[in-house]
Amino acid sequence: MKFEFNNERPIYLQFLEQLELNIISGQLTPGERLPSVRDFALQAGVNPNTIQKALAELEAAKLIFTERTNGKYVTTDQKLIKKYREQFAAAKTQKYLQDMSDLGFDPHEIIDYFTKKGVKNSEK
């Protein structure tokens, strides 16, 4: 796993989001054991406290759980993962439509614009 950060937003948030993405996209499989906080910190080149903070929030969201003394694991609740994935996709799509509509594109234009750009990508 690779992590990249910029200075505009809190590092713990960026780490959190990138890890969350790895979980809900299926790149980390349900039940998989996570690296230790220390390892994460080394990998990402940040302070262990920063990792702690991020993992604590992911645990609050039930996307990971801690087994006492054994480490942290990706949730095995596949329904939950799917739910998050759906939520994410819906939210992003909603936001995208809103942004384009704010820009003055009407729905037809948005679809045109989008498919033009999208098709390019899909042909790579």
Add this chain to the structure above:
Amino acid sequence: MKFEFNNERPIYLQFLEQLELNIISGQLTPGERLPSVRDFALQAGVNPNTIQKALAELEAAKLIFTERTNGKYVTTDQKLIKKYREQFAAAKTQKYLQDMSDLGFDPHEIIDYFTKKGVKNSEK
């Protein structure tokens, strides 16, 4: 004009973006005089300095200009506005595609997913 802010991000940035959107979407016409800094501050319910900071950045981006002692105006450079509009749309689309792809949707799925949501909108 209405302004709404949350406290996740700096107010001046949110104000800046909302005003920028009004300009590049054409809701504010080129050459139009903007409300005074003080009026904006009252409207938005924030301190005039906060408005000032946002407007200074928009001026640096050439989207508005100042006439000494007379007020601030939307740029009359329509090409520039169009350029920003294009950039904005491209960036948002790019980001949306990236987000969805990170989520594990492959390009065809994205288009399907999108058009499903998009078509709903276009039939309103």
Add this chain to the structure above:
Amino acid sequence: MKFEFNNERPIYLQFLEQLELNIISGQLTPGERLPSVRDFALQAGVNPNTIQKALAELEAAKLIFTERTNGKYVTTDQKLIKKYREQFAAAKTQKYLQDMSDLGFDPHEIIDYFTKKGVKNSEK
């Protein structure tokens, strides 16, 4: 006479400096009658008050004088004009040398740099 202003500095100052330059460079001859405040204002496209303020300062510097009810005239004191011209040139040169030296150019480099640029101009 043509006047051009930008919005960064007070208009009356810019007008003042441009007029002063016209006097000490000899473009306006000693004793020459100046246009009326109103005419200046029309020519320059600014408020008559702005012109007044500038002319008042030039009068304080003795570069122009007022003949009651007859208008304003360029000073006839050629020594004074020459003195200003000298002062101006010395100040500008001094400042230029200071600036370049602050930039880390040593005197030889300055002369080289300058003559290179200067010669280009003189061959136009």
Add this chain to the structure above:
Amino acid sequence: MKFEFNNERPIYLQFLEQLELNIISGQLTPGERLPSVRDFALQAGVNPNTIQKALAELEAAKLIFTERTNGKYVTTDQKLIKKYREQFAAAKTQKYLQDMSDLGFDPHEIIDYFTKKGVKNSEK
């Protein structure tokens, strides 16, 4: 570092320029850590906000960058620094030649005038 201000121009601009000069003249080395905003404010005897404003502009110009919670640093992009140095020198030289020419000195006189003053300096 010493800072001196007059009240003819905004303090933040004067501070900005003096710091910029220190960077492009090489007095501050690439990658060097700057004093904290608060320290600068104490040194210069002004409000931290004033310093902040100046530094924000230097950051926009890429001459410095911020490391979150750690401080601000001089850019490490030496090419950029050189570019600014060149621009500065060219602009100052251009302006000087323009000023002298406005004063009625023709190009040869300018060079004579300048070398007279310049040579004095170089023999110090």
Add this chain to the structure above:
DNA sequence: GTGGTCTAGACCACT
């Protein structure tokens, strides 16, 4: 009345 600058002082998130 307009924008611009500045201060004093406060609070916040981050590491």
Add this chain to the structure above:
DNA sequence: GTGGTCTAGACCACG
């Protein structure tokens, strides 16, 4: 301790 944001309030030059 760091930078960043925000407020309240003040003063100024300009036209």
